[in-house]
Amino acid sequence: MREAFGVYVHIPFCARRCDYCSFATWTDRHHLQRDYLDALHRDIGRSVDRPATTVFVGGGTPTLVDPDGLAAVIRSIPVVDGAEVTVECNPDDVTVEMLATYRAAGVNRVSVGVQSMVPQVLASLGRWHQPDNVERAVEAIRAVGMPTWNLDLIYGGAGETLADWERTLRRSVALQPPHVSAYALTVEAGTPLAAQPDRHPDDDDQADKYELADDVLTAAGLANYEVSNWARPGHESRHNRLYWLQADYLGFGAAAHSHRTGRRWWNVRTPDRYIAAVAAGESTEAAGETLDDDTRRIEGLQLALRMREGVPADAFDPADLDRLDGLVEVRDGRALLTRRGRLLANEVSMHLR
Amino acid sequence: MDIAKIRNFSIIAHIDHGKSTLSDRILEITKAVDTREMRSQYLDSMDLERERGITIKAQNVRVEWKGHTLHLIDTPGHVDFGYEVSRSLAACEGVVLVVDAAQGIEAQTLANCYLALENDLEIVAVLNKIDLPAADPERYAGEIEQVLGIPRDQILRISAKTGVGVDELLDAVCERIPAPVGDPDAPLQALIFDSQFDQYRGVVSSIRVMNGKMTSGSRLKFMQTGALHEIIEIGARRPATTPLSDLGPGEVGYLIAGIKDVAEARSGETVTTANHGATEPLPGYRDPKPMVFCGLYPIDGDDFENLRESLQKLKLNDASITYEPESSGALGFGFRCGFLGLLHMEIVKERLEREFNLALIATAPSVEYRVHRTNGEMELVDNPADLPMPQAIDYIEEPYFRVSIITPKEYTGTLMELCQSRRGDMVKLEYLSPERVELHYKIPLAEVVVDFFDQMKSRTQGYASLDYELHGYERSNLVKVDLLLNSIPADAFSTIVHRDKAFAYGSRMCEKLKELIPRQMFDVPIQAAIGGKVIARETVKAKRKDVLAKCYGGDITRKRKLLEKQKEGKKKMKSIGRVEVPGDVFISALKLDD
Numbered sequence: 001m002r003e004a005f006g007v008y009v010h011i012p013f014c015a016r017r018c019d020y021c022s023f024a025t026w027t028d029r030h031h032l033q034r035d036y037l038d039a040l041h042r043d044i045g046r047s048v049d050r051p052a053t054t055v056f057v058g059g060g061t062p063t064l065v066d067p068d069g070l071a072a073v074i075r076s077i078p079v080v081d082g083a084e085v086t087v088e089c090n091p092d093d094v095t096v097e098m099l100a101t102y103r104a105a106g107v108n109r110v111s112v113g114v115q116s117m118v119p120q121v122l123a124s125l126g127r128w129h130q131p132d133n134v135e136r137a138v139e140a141i142r143a144v145g146m147p148t149w150n151l152d153l154i155y156g157g158a159g160e161t162l163a164d165w166e167r168t169l170r171r172s173v174a175l176q177p178p179h180v181s182a183y184a185l186t187v188e189a190g191t192p193l194a195a196q197p198d199r200h201p202d203d204d205d206q207a208d209k210y211e212l213a214d215d216v217l218t219a220a221g222l223a224n225y226e227v228s229n230w231a232r233p234g235h236e237s238r239h240n241r242l243y244w245l246q247a248d249y250l251g252f253g254a255a256a257h258s259h260r261t262g263r264r265w266w267n268v269r270t271p272d273r274y275i276a277a278v279a280a281g282e283s284t285e286a287a288g289e290t291l292d293d294d295t296r297r298i299e300g301l302q303l304a305l306r307m308r309e310g311v312p313a314d315a316f317d318p319a320d321l322d323r324l325d326g327l328v329e330v331r332d333g334r335a336l337l338t339r340r341g342r343l344l345a346n347e348v349s350m351h352l353r
Numbered sequence: 354m355d356i357a358k359i360r361n362f363s364i365i366a367h368i369d370h371g372k373s374t375l376s377d378r379i380l381e382i383t384k385a386v387d388t389r390e391m392r393s394q395y396l397d398s399m400d401l402e403r404e405r406g407i408t409i410k411a412q413n414v415r416v417e418w419k420g421h422t423l424h425l426i427d428t429p430g431h432v433d434f435g436y437e438v439s440r441s442l443a444a445c446e447g448v449v450l451v452v453d454a455a456q457g458i459e460a461q462t463l464a465n466c467y468l469a470l471e472n473d474l475e476i477v478a479v480l481n482k483i484d485l486p487a488a489d490p491e492r493y494a495g496e497i498e499q500v501l502g503i504p505r506d507q508i509l510r511i512s513a514k515t516g517v518g519v520d521e522l523l524d525a526v527c528e529r530i531p532a533p534v535g536d537p538d539a540p541l542q543a544l545i546f547d548s549q550f551d552q553y554r555g556v557v558s559s560i561r562v563m564n565g566k567m568t569s570g571s572r573l574k575f576m577q578t579g580a581l582h583e584i585i586e587i588g589a590r591r592p593a594t595t596p597l598s599d600l601g602p603g604e605v606g607y608l609i610a611g612i613k614d615v616a617e618a619r620s621g622e623t624v625t626t627a628n629h630g631a632t633e634p635l636p637g638y639r640d641p642k643p644m645v646f647c648g649l650y651p652i653d654g655d656d657f658e659n660l661r662e663s664l665q666k667l668k669l670n671d672a673s674i675t676y677e678p679e680s681s682g683a684l685g686f687g688f689r690c691g692f693l694g695l696l697h698m699e700i701v702k703e704r705l706e707r708e709f710n711l712a713l714i715a716t717a718p719s720v721e722y723r724v725h726r727t728n729g730e731m732e733l734v735d736n737p738a739d740l741p742m743p744q745a746i747d748y749i750e751e752p753y754f755r756v757s758i759i760t761p762k763e764y765t766g767t768l769m770e771l772c773q774s775r776r777g778d779m780v781k782l783e784y785l786s787p788e789r790v791e792l793h794y795k796i797p798l799a800e801v802v803v804d805f806f807d808q809m810k811s812r813t814q815g816y817a818s819l820d821y822e823l824h825g826y827e828r829s830n831l832v833k834v835d836l837l838l839n840s841i842p843a844d845a846f847s848t849i850v851h852r853d854k855a856f857a858y859g860s861r862m863c864e865k866l867k868e869l870i871p872r873q874m875f876d877v878p879i880q881a882a883i884g885g886k887v888i889a890r891e892t893v894k895a896k897r898k899d900v901l902a903k904c905y906g907g908d909i910t911r912k913r914k915l916l917e918k919q920k921e922g923k924k925k926m927k928s929i930g931r932v933e934v935p936g937d938v939f940i941s942a943l944k945l946d947d
Contacts, residue, residue: 008906184900186901186903203897204894210898227904243905249906251906256906257907257910259906289910302912303904343897345899345900346919349916350919350920
C-alpha cells in the first residue's frame with residue numbers, strides 16, 4: 001500500500017459567523033473568492049509533488065463558493081486510485097446539482113454541518129439553518145449516489161437539555177448516516193462565546209451527553225473509533241486517521257496547517273495575504289515548528305491513544321496502569337481507553353512515557 | 354571628621370508615601386549618584402522589594418550637603434519589621450517624617466514617630482506629593498500638628514517626584530537635627546543596625562559609631578555573641594562602598610569582618626575593640642522573635658536537602674528566620690519555620706520558590722501557644738500537630754497583640770465589627786482630628802496573622818492603616834481542628850482555634866478547600882474533625898471530562914501544548930495520599946476568608 005499523504009484545502013468564507021467559532025473565516029470578503037480559488041489552484045500546482053491518498057476540503061463554508069470553481073481546484077490535486085475526497089457542506093446550501101458537480105470532480109464523501117436538530121439550540125449556537133434542510137441535504141446525497149458521508153454534531157451548549165440532545169441524536173441516526181462526528185462545544189479564546197461565562201458549557205453535562213451519544217450511536221451500528229467519531233465498519237474517515245497517525249499532509253489556503261516528517265507549519269491567516277503571497281510566488285508559511293524525536297514520539301502516543309487501536313501497553317508504567325484502572329484496559333498488548341477513559345483522555349495522556 | 358557637621362537621620366513614611374522617591378531625589382541633588390546612572394529607587398535593591406514597593410532591609414548612604422555630612426539611614430517599611438526600625442532609629446539623631454499630602458498620616462508611621470519621640474529624636478515633618486491634584490496640605494498639616502505637636506508652620510511642603518522643596522528639606526535637616534554627641538577618647542562602642550550577606554565579602558554590617566574610634570585592621574569584640582573578629586574593611590557608602598581608615602563618633606558606615614552568618618552580627622549588637630574595650634554594651638538589644646510559624650514542605654520529596662540549603666542561604670541574610678526539620682504523615686519531610694509576621698512568611702516562601710527554584714507547600718500558619726499540662730508542666734507549641742491529647746491539657750494561653758488602627762471615621766463601624774469578629778477587646782477609641790479615628794484593640798495574634806490586614810484594607814478602600822505590638826499571653830478556650838482528605842488525616846493542616854469558632858472554621862475550611870482542590874479522578878471527601886468527631890464535610894466530585902473534542906491538523910500543536918501545560922501544573926501539586934493539592938492551598942483558603 002502507498003504511504004498515506006493528505007491534502008487539506010481551506011475555504012475561509014462564511015455567510016455568517018457562529019459565535020463559538022475560532023476558525024479562520026470571514027463574512028465580508030466574498031469579493032476575494034475568485035482570486036482565492038485561483039490562488040489555491042496555483043499553490044497546489046507548484047507544491048503537490050506526489051498523489052494524495054486523501055483530500056479534505058473544509059472551512060469556513062466550502063459550499064458558499066462557486067461549485068465549478070471549487071471542482072476545478074479539486075481536480076487539480078493529483079490523487080491515487082481509490083483516494084478519499086471529502087467536502088464539508090452547509091445543509092442550507094446543498095443541492096443535487098452542486099453535489100453532482102463535486103461528484104464529477106472526484107468527491108466521494110461529504111460531511112454535513114448539522115450541529116443540532118433542535119431550532120432553539122441552533123439559535124443559541126448562533127446558527128440559523130432549519131433542521132429540515134438536513135433531511136433535504138441527505139436526500140440530495142442519496143440522489144447523486146455519494147459513496148459515504150458524515151453528520152457533524154455539537155453538544156453541550158447552554159440552553160440545550162439532555163432531551164434536546166437526544167432528539168438531535170435520534171433524528172440523526174434516523175437518516176442512517178455511515179459516520180457521525182459529535183463534538184463537545186468548546187470555548188475558544190476570542191470568540192463571542194468566550195466573553196459570556198454564563199453560557200459556558202458544564203463538564204458534567206457534557207459527560208452525560210457524551211455517554212448518551214455513545215449509547216445511541218452504538219445502538220445504531222456506528223462504532224466509536226476516535227474520541228469524537230463513530231462510523232459503520234469501513235466508513236471511518238481516512239483523512240482524519242492520517243492526522244492521528246502523524247502522516248504527512250499539505251494544507252492549502254488561509255491558516256491551513258501542514259506536516260512533513262516532524263516539521264509542522266501553518267499559512268498566513270487572511271485570504272488577502274494568502275492570495276498576495278501566491279501571486280508574488282512567495283511562501284505562504286506564517287510560522288512553523290520542528291519537533292524533536294522525543295516530543296514527536298510522545299505526541300504520536302497522545303494522538304494514538306484517542307483512537308480505537310490505542311497504544312502499546314508498555315507506553316504506560318505498569319504501576320500507572322493500575323492507577324488508571326477503569327480508564328484504560330489492556331488487550332492483546334495494547335492499552336485502550338474505556339468509555340470513561342475517553343472522557344478523561346487528557347488526564348490519561350499525562351501518564352504516557 | 355568634625356562631629357558638629359554630621360547629621361544622621363532616617364526617613365519615616367508609610368508605604369507609597371514616597372520614601373524611596375525622596376531617597377532617590379536626595380542622592381541626585383547631592384550628586385551622590387549621577388543622574389544618568391540613576392536607577393529609580395536606588396536603595397531598594399532586592400527585586401521583591403521593588404515589585405512590592407516596600408523596603409525590607411535597611412540600607413544607609415552618606416551624602417554631602419553644604420559642608421555637612423549627612424547619613425541617610427533607611428528603615429524597613431512594613432509592620433513585620435518593627436524591631437529593625439527601632440535599631441535604625443537608634444543610629445539617628447533625627448527623622449524626616451514623610452506624609453502623603455493627599456492621604457495624611459498612617460498608623461504605622463505614627464507608631465514609628467512615637468518611637469522616634471521616645472528616643473528623643475528631632476522630627477522634621479514634610480508633606481509630600483504636593484503636585485498631586487488631590488493634595489490637601491493644609492488639612493494634613495493641621496492633623497500632624499494635632500497628633501504630634503509639630504507646629505504647622507514648620508511642616509515643609511515638597512514633591513519628591515519633581516524635586517520641589519527638597520533643597521529646603523536638606524537645609525532643614527542641617528539646621529534642625531542636632532549633631533551627634535560622642536567621646537572620641539572613650540572605648541569604642543558601635544551599634545550594628547543592619548547586616549547583609551554578600552556572596553564575595555561575607556557579612557557587611559551597617560554601623561554607627563557612638564563613642565571611641567574604629568580603626569581599619571584592628572580586632573573587634575562583638576559583645577552579645579562574645580566573638581572576636583578582625584576588621585577586613587570599614588568605610589562609607591556613597592552609595593558605592595568607599596573604604597576609610599577609621600570611623601569616629603557619630604559616623605555611620607559599613608563593617609566587613611570576615612563573618613559568614615548574619616546571625617553573628619545581628620541588628621542591635623554592640624561592637625567594641627578586643628583590647629581595652631567598653632565594658633557595657635549599648636542598650637536595646639533584643640533577639641528578633643518569630644511570631645508566626647508554618648511548615649514548609651517541598652512538593653517533590655527529593656528537594657528536602659535543597660530546601661535545607663536554601664533556608665541556610667536565606668538565613669545568612671535574614672537572621673530572623675528560624676527553621677528546624679519536622680516530618681508530617683501527610684507531607685513527608687519539611688521544616689518548621691518561624692517568621693516575624695505573615696508578610697515575612699510570604700516573602701520567604703516566594704524567595705525560596707523564585708530564587709532557589711523550589712516548589713513548596715505551606716501549612717496553615719500558627720502562633721506559639723503556651724500549653725499547661727495537668728502535671729503542672731508548661732510547653733511552647735507552635736505546631737498544632739504537637740498539641741498534647743486533650744485530657745493531658747490543663748489550659749492553654751495564646752499570645753495577644755495590641756493593635757492600633759487609624760481610619761477615616763466613616764469606617765469605624767465596619768472596623769469594630771472586624772475586630773470583634775476576631776475576638777478583639779476594645780481598649781480605647783480616640784479622635785485624631787474631626788475626620789480621623791484611632792482604634793486600640795487587644796486581639797489574639799492568631800486572629801491577626803491570617804488576613805486581618807487584607808480585610809482591614811478591603812473594608813476601608815485601603816484608607817485604614819495598622820500597627821501592632823505584642824501585648825502578652827492570656828488564657829483561652831482553644832481546640833485543635835483536624836482536616837481529613839479522602840478520609841486520611843492531613844496532620845500538617847491541623848489548626849488551633851477558639852472553641853466558639855471551631856465549627857464555623859471547620860465548615861468554612863471544608864468549603865474553601867472544595868473550591869481550591871481541583872477535581873480528581875475519584876470523589877474526594879474533605880472533613881473537619883475535633884478529637885475524632887467530624888464537624889463538617891464536603892466532597893470534591895470526581896472529574897468526569899477532560900479531553901479535547903477536536904484534534905485535527907491545526908489542533909495538534911495546540912493539544913500538545915495544552916497537555917504540556919497541564920503536566921507542568923501537576924508538578925506544582927503535592928500528593929497527600931492519592932489527592933493532589935496545590936502548593937498554596939492553605940494560604941489561599943485562609944485568604945478567601947469571609
